[in-house]
Amino acid sequence: MKQLLYFAGQLHRYSGKILYINLIGMLFIGLLDGAAVLLLLPLIGIIGIVPSSAASIPGMHFLAFLQEMPLASALAVILCFYIALVAAQSLLQRNLSLREVRIHTGFINHVRLETYRLLLEANWSFFVRKRKSDLINALTGELGRVTNGAFLFLQLIASAAFTLIQIGLALWLSWPLTLFILGCGLLIGWLSRRYIRKSRQLGAVTVDLAQSYLAAISDHFNGMKEIKSNSLEQSRYRWLQDWSVKIERERYEFTKVRSNSQLFYKWASAVLIAVFIFAAVTLFDTQGGQMLLITLLFARLWPRFTGIQSNLEQLASSIPSFKALMELQLESKAAKERGGYKEGFGEGALPLPMQDALELKEVFFRYDRSNPEYTLHDVSLRIPMNGMTAIVGKSGAGKSTIVDMLLGLIEPERGCVAVDGKPLQPEEVLTLRRSISYVPQDSFLYHASIRDNLLSIDPGATEADMWEAMEFSSAIEFVRGLPQGLDTIIGDRGVLLSGGERQRLVLARAILRKPSILILDEATSALDSLNESKIQQALERLRGRLTIIVIAHRYTTIQNADHVIVIDGGRVVQAGDFRKLAEEQDGMFRSLLGGKQPVAM
């Protein structure tokens, strides 16, 4: 219920009074429907099908004048009135349906944008904890189920309100019979509660199945090369077969629950109607006109009870989706970046000015606070501006963790990140990131043209800016050689380019942003020596123009660094000039270099 109210509240805030006008409109349509039915009674009386008079039905005295009129005129009056009612009702229905579609589609977009905004504003640690496919599933499958569910909920309220009006009308006509029927209805509702419970359990299974499907299918396609090269096709196919059996079973179970509940309702109502007619005739001595009216009203009321039950079951099955999306929204809200975002994610904000150095001061950090071991232990280091600094160390030493901290993606448990000697304030983190371009080993490229990939980082870049950036990154030659040049489509994640070409393009994109700090995190480790030397030439061209931080395992990548920081077991064990460190006989750097050999560290 909490989850339902959470999204019903969002729907209320999103659509405002229009939503309620629509709901009232729906009620009004129901009333018009009821009025049209009521008209049938005097009609039947007048044409003499049943020996009843309008005056015998409470509230129908005003129609008595019809009996004074000639049959044909009375019939014409009633039928004209009936046509007018039906015409008004259908016109209203059409307008309400159109408006409802507007509200519905608008609300889906509202929830989608709101969830995506909260996710974008969440900090990096939140994403490290989450499975990517679950986030995609939330923004696709769950989103549809939740928005449909929120509407279903409101329809249910409208339907309940209309049913109440019908009940009121029935009470006014004959309260003992109505109470009797209501009691039976409530009893059937109470006996049907297990169908609602079962629907909810099946809804949870649907959420699990949808999540596991998306997770596995994304893994399969991401790893298609490994699947093909290691002949894993059969095992992956078997997985999908098993999953298909589960979803088939779950769909069947859900339909079974709904059909059983409908069956139960139908049997129960047949018994109820029989008891009702028997009681009306033998116990309550109900008059013919009243009897007919109540029968008509309840013939309309019963399908509503069944409809409410069916809506409740459907709603119960979407509760787990409500829960999943609500928890995701609340969790991402709680994980909001400490500095907070300004309007438009602070786009256009100026980069943080840095003159002297970016530093870590006595930093302690661990990913899991229950673990007594720190990943970074009393780390102090200094990255001087406009120089080239290399961070080296064995695998797992903590190099990437240091870079994540310099980027403000993770926060020190103790100590601080400092800019020009002053501790970085939470509200400066985003402006610091504006000054940095980060290039990882496996960068992301869009399935689009080279031009669009470059413009994705700076939509205002001119053609000259793009060629200049490509010249710096040693990409100019290969892009010129492509048949469509800048307009060449590079395939999904850039598969149509070689590894070296991809990285040079990513480097061009990073430079286009005109950063004051460029971070290369193992960006060249997968390249051959020819491609690596091209990136080296690019870095030489950039030297002195901006601050470069390189994390690398290769001697050749770091040999031109002005400054080297050696990390071991989460601590800084050496720092200083490349040559000086290389000469320290017992130093770790020398052992990482493997003597003087330009080999992998």
Ligand SMILES: Nc1ncnc2c1ncn2[C@@H]1O[C@H](COP(=O)(O)OP(=O)(O)OP(=O)(O)O)[C@@H](O)[C@H]1O
């Ligand atoms: N998200 C994480 N959650 C928990 N532990 C982590 C996480 N990321 C890294 N670690 C751990 O922190 C330690 C340092 O990892 P880090 O990635 O910083 O090392 P690295 O020097 O960059 O290694 P490599 O050269 O292999 O990339 C490792 O023991 C690693 O297992």
